Structures are given as C-alpha cells and as structure tokens.
Amino acid sequence: MTTGVIFATSFVQRANFIDALYIVAFSLFIYGMSGLTGPRTAVPGNKIAAVGMFIAVVATLLTPHVLHGSSTPWLIALGLVLGTAVGIPAARNVKMTAMPQMVALFNGVGGGAVALIAWVEYRHAFVGVGVHTHLYPEKVMIPSLFAAIVGSISFWGSSIAFGKLQEILPGRPMKLPGQAQSVLNTLLLVVCAGSAVVLAAGTHSQALFILGILVAGAALGLAMVLPIGGADMPVVISLLNAFTGLSAAATGIALNNTAMIVAGMIVGASGTILTNLMAVAMNRSVPAIVAGGFGGEVAAPAGGPALDRGPVRATSAQDVAIQLYYARQVVIAPGYGMAVAQAQHAVRELEKALEEKGVTVKYAIHPVAGRMPGHMNVLLAEADVPYDLLKEMDEINPEFSRTDVTLVIGANDVTNPAAKNDASSPIYGMPILEVDSSGSVIVLKRSMASGFAGIDNPLFYEPKTAMLFGDAKHSVSEITSEVHAL
C-alpha cells in the first residue's frame, strides 16, 4: 500500500515524466494558437491553450523540491489565489470597449513577473543553492539580464499604454523637444546594455547594478511609449506582447524549462508578425512608430482648427431618417464613438428598421476602426449583426459609389480623405473607407473635436456631409424611432 503510494509519487516526480507533461503542454499551446487564427476554431483553440497552461502549472508543482520548505506551499498558494482573485473579476467585468487597455494590463503584469523573477534569478546565480549547476553562471546570467531589461520595459511601457487608452494620461504624443527624445532613448539603452555587460563580466553579486538595470529598463519603457500617440497604441501593445514573450523564453533558458522556452518564443515570434500586420493595416512602419509620436513633426495638427474650412452643416434625426428611408443602399461606418457610446445594439435596431422598409444596409469595417483591429467586429457581433453584413475595407470601398447614404458613427480618422489627397497630413497614405464617394454622408459625432490622431477631418466640411451632433446611442435610437414613424 505505502510502497504503492511511494512508487506513484516517485513516478510522477520523475524528470522524464515532468518533461513529457511539458511537451504535452506546449503542443497544446501551438495547437490552440493555430486554432485562434480561424473564426470557427478560435473558441476551442483558446480553451485548448488554457488546458495546456494548466498542465504546465501542474507539472511544475509536481517537480521535486518545488514545494519543499514549510512556507513554500503556502506562499505559492497565496500567490495563485490572489492572482486568481484579481484576474477573474477584472476579466469578467471589463467592458468590451475597455478590452484593449485590459490586454495592455495583462501584458504588463506578465512583463513585471519576468522582471521580478530575473531579479531573484540574478541574485541566485552567485549563491551556491538551488538547481543550478553553477559551472556556467553565464548561462543563467545572460538570459536573466536580458529578461530583466525587457520585462521591465514591457511592464512600464504597458502601464503607459493602459494609462493612455484609459485616458488617465493624454493620448497625444508626449515628447521632448527636437532630438532630445531619441538622445535620451539611446542613452537609456546604452545604460541598460552597459550595466548588463558589467554584471555579466562580474564575478560576484552586485545588487545595485541589477536595480540600476531594472530602473533603466523602466525609464526606457516610459520614454519609449510616452511619445507615441494613442492611435498607435494597439501596435505598441502588440510589440510589448512580443517583448514579454521573448523575455519569458529567456527566463526559460536560465531555468532550463522547455515549456517556458517554447511558449515564450512562439509568442515572441507570432507577436512580432502580428505587430507588423497591424502596422501594415495602418500604413505605418514599426520603426517609425517606435521612433516617435504620430505626426510628431507637426506641431499643430495638419490643417488644424486655425484653418477656416467653411461651415459645417448640422442636421436633425428626423431629416436623417427621411434621407435613409428613401435610400436604396445605406452603409454604416462605425468607429470608436460607437464603442464608447455602447451604441451597437441601437445600430442593429436601426439596421433592422431600415431593412423592414426595403433598404439594403451594409457595414463598412475599417481594419483599425476603434482602438484595436477587429474591435468593431466584436461589438457588432455582440449585437447579433449577421457576419455577412460586415464588409472589410477592400470589399466595401468600390460599393460607396453605389451607396446613397453613408452613416458614419463615431469614426473619424479612418474616413479622413486627407489620407488620400493631402500629402502633408500625418496619416497620408493610410488606407481609408472612401465614404466621400457615396451620395451623401451623415456623420454622428459628439462634437467637432478631432479624432484620436488629433487631425482635422476635411470630410466634415464637404457640402454633401451633414453632421448630427450628440451621443451616438441616443442619436441612433432617435433616428430609428423616426424611421418607424415614417
């Protein structure tokens, strides 16, 4: 009996068994992640990856010595329980509009964990305890220092991204004048790299230098993200996500842990690709984004408010309803304003009301409308809008010339014709929804404030454009009841 238990215990604690569990775990990560790339396989894919994570955690807890010590199991339990107690309500209660900053936050804590682990790991590289062989301290040292720097950048950078998206910090680029910003960033990078070299070459623990590295990494994270405008935040979050992955892989090398190496590296690699895909969708390059704020060279937004563009034409919900009623085809172009106002259900109601009156309604989805690629799809799907009514940019652009009325709901920069025909505009070259080629345009907006990129939109001043000011949800509901009344 007892021997059986001992046998079982020793069996599950065999190094080979643990390694096998890790292999199962990372296979599930890879399988789950490839599921996440297709709409039908995405939901099970995410769950499969979560199962992989569970297996990896269990395998780690089964590893010999991991639970040794009287306080160790309790401290581990404390961390797991507190983390769960914070994580679940945060994930459960966040509004769909606040999703981007939530992802930034979860990414940030991951980076923070890496930095803290690297700190402890560094301290241990010189102490004669633990699982390390100590024959090759540099094998622990170099990845740990890398992880400390990158983890720290990721934690602080993500915190800034969170602050900007949550509008605790201004979304505008915050930048030192002239070349000072790039000089500062280069200097911080040199400090990080320099301290790392000093530490790696050293023969005994130097507590101050590791703190210096963490602080310099933190400063670099702040200095890197603060000058970047809010509109580029999704790309930045994706980039920091890749960073955290790489630093996790580095920690895995320091700790001889295959699951960490594989999981960290696939995130690092896929995150890099994803970052690039997002930047391409916005016609921006990643180096340009990292190098400085959106339109950082343009002191006042291009063609700013100072320029008199003539009057804008305001309209009423009743007029809009009549215009929509007599249209054959209406295209709805949603943006962040719809997300903020939580207007997606109201929009769906309007769509149904118009369809009842025999109007064809389609949705024009710009790849980066909202604050994240796919943001609009998520919201409209929540409101049960049929998937086939959502048209991607390349599909809908040729349709605008056949469209009688385009309803722009809280979208701004993604409809800005300056991106097509004003070479001095900071967003020049970004592909846009060509709403200005439709018969007429109605823009639902809270005020004349410019979009996230801080650029004025000439669309609003065109003769065929009418503005309906007010909260998007309220305006849309009003239009819907007017349509019903017709």
Add this chain to the structure above:
Amino acid sequence: MTTITEIAILVLAAFVGFEVISKVPNTLHTPLMSGTNAIHGIVLLGGLLLMHEATGLLEHVLLVIAVIFGTINIIGGFFVTDRMLGMFKRKPELPPSGEREGQKK
C-alpha cells in the same frame, strides 16, 4: 539539457510562431493578441520553480508578487480572450460562407 539544445528549441519555436500567424483575418487580430498574451503567462512557472530557493524577506516578497502577476496574466488573459470570442459565437448560425476552412467533422 545542454545550452545548445535549448537554443535549438528556441529557434524552432520561433519558426513555429512565424508559421502559425502567417494567415490571420483582421477580425481575429485582437483575440489572437490577447490569446498569445495569456500564453506568455507561462512565466508563472519561473516564480513557482524559484520559490523554494528563495532566501530572505525580499526574495519571498518578489516571488509572491511574480506569482500573483503571472496568475493574473494567465487567468485574465484566457478569460478575456474567451469573452471576446464569445461575441462571435453567439451570432445566429449562418450557412457556411466558404471563405474559411470548415469545422472538422
């Protein structure tokens, strides 16, 4: 495991990462970012593995915070991704539009 084996694993994993992501519809960028975000919560293992080696108050505090952070990253990450994807799932059943690979039979 030797360092060179680990570096080999690292390089192969990088190629897997590149390969998996090469074709993703725009719609799924955000959930994918969020899902990969949850996966790098694997750093939690580092906190778990080091806890029993920790000496002194500072190291214990650092590692408990690291475990809390890692757990938030994992639990929050997978949960949020599931919620995002749930938005897609709830839509009424459509005839397969054929542009994406179908479900396995």
